[in-house]
């Protein structure tokens with residue numbers, strides 16, 4: 027059913043028909059798999075990179091200016107690339123790691139390569155929010171840098187870190203939708219193939235519902251988690 | 263003279279992009295064991311910088327700081343961290359950890375050394391009792407008043423049984439009555455535990471009320487040093503005379519600040 031020759035509401039009704047969802051359901055799983063794995067990689071990589079960026083800056087716990095400058099430059103380079111270009115650029119990397127340059131796992135590499143730097147910046151900006159006095163107090167008590175990072179900086183800024191991660195997950199979801207074109211499958215792939223190439227717009231609609239629901243769910247969960255923490259600490 | 267803290271020719275210059283700000287220009291100061299030494303000076307005189315050089319939150323450019331026999335200024339990072347456990351510090355802004363309950367705040371300095379749980383609990387309970395906020399153990403810092411927060415700050419600073427307490431404007435964010443009660447607590451701690459206290463303030467009342475000796479920091483050096491009564495009766499430095507004049511004006515006209523008494 028195409029919007030070109032069918033009234034909008036008929037397409038709309040057809041989008042709730044099981045027929046429209048038949049090819050979509052397996053794609054949802056593919057998407058969840060890609061998003062899930064990418065998020066885990068982004069979380070780990072982004073936190074590590076964000077921490078290094080934070081503590082090595084001039085006013086940080088362990089100032090190492092050359093490392094900070096070079097990492098920062100690399101992060102900026104990666105962040106300046108649109109997702110499509112990143113996927114192409116990651117072809118050799120994917121081939122090196124996985125032996126092939128297309129498919130779900132190759133796509134995850136490209137997704138992680140653009141999401142880690144983005145999340146690292148969010149982590150950095152959250153960690154920099156911490157009041158200097160708290161770090162001073164921890165230092166004055168004889169904390170090691172390791173203790174300051176893991177017992178003070180991360181717990182104190184956790185609500186903000188969670189909000190940052192929520193933003194990152196949503197970015198992963200939308201990038202995953204786009205990556206579908208490169209043989210990775212998933213909801214985005216279905217939406218483009220059926221909606222654009224075959225003019226089955228009811229399937230496109232259904233795919234949009236799923237994406238919207240997914241993003242709403244993630245945002246809701248992220249907001250709730252950060253709110254619960256703030257409430258617990260009586261900060262709101 | 264039993265000199266416990268010795269600060270010798272301490273210099274500190276802050277360098278920002280182009281300007282160099284020479285804050286401490288050779289501070290010499292000796293503090294006896296068990297003393298409560300007030301340091302007063304105008305805003306920007308470098309009082310905080312001086313206090314922060316004592317536990318090296320700020321690295322001095324030159325000069326020495328001794329506590330007992332230990333040369334703080336020459337310690338390597340690891341040894342410095344061990345020595346810092348014996349130097350408590352409290353702040354104007356309290357700097358409590360908002361992610362932790364009051365109890366965990368106080369336990370933190372012990373936890374990072376791996377002190378056994380039962381021992382920590384016992385110590386924390388004792389400290390809560392000492393600072394008079396026994397019922398607040400399970401509260402989060404955001405639920406406390408300023409005075410209660412500073413009591414937590416004091417308890418946390420005392421957790422390691424320090425020999426020295428650095429107090430950087432610890433009462434400056436508190437109302438007069440609460441200031442009085444916190445100073446009372448500091449005096450009590452000084453007597454009970456024999457702790458040497460370096461008390462930074464910009465209010466002469468605070469010194470008059472809580473300190474045994476005092477020093478005036480002016481132009482990056484100690485302009486005057488002596489007993490509180492001695493300096494009160496006959497200040498020699500320009501800053502000393504100004505502080506005394508303001509203090510007397512305020513007493514004559516209590517509506518100025520919080521009122522008579524402090």
Ligand SMILES: Nc1ncnc2c1ncn2[C@@H]1O[C@H](COP(=O)(O)OP(=O)(O)OP(=O)(O)O)[C@@H](O)[C@H]1O
Nearest residue numbers: 276278285303304305306307308309310311312464
């Ligand atoms: N990290 C820093 N970088 C640059 N300049 C600094 C730094 N810390 C302090 N200063 C400057 O050094 C001077 C002394 O500061 P300090 O905080 O020691 O003063 P203070 O006597 O404690 O004042 P106050 O009563 O306002 O707390 C000020 O002019 C301040 O601007």
Ligand SMILES: [Mg+2]
Nearest residue numbers: 309310311431
């Ligand atoms: Mg100050």
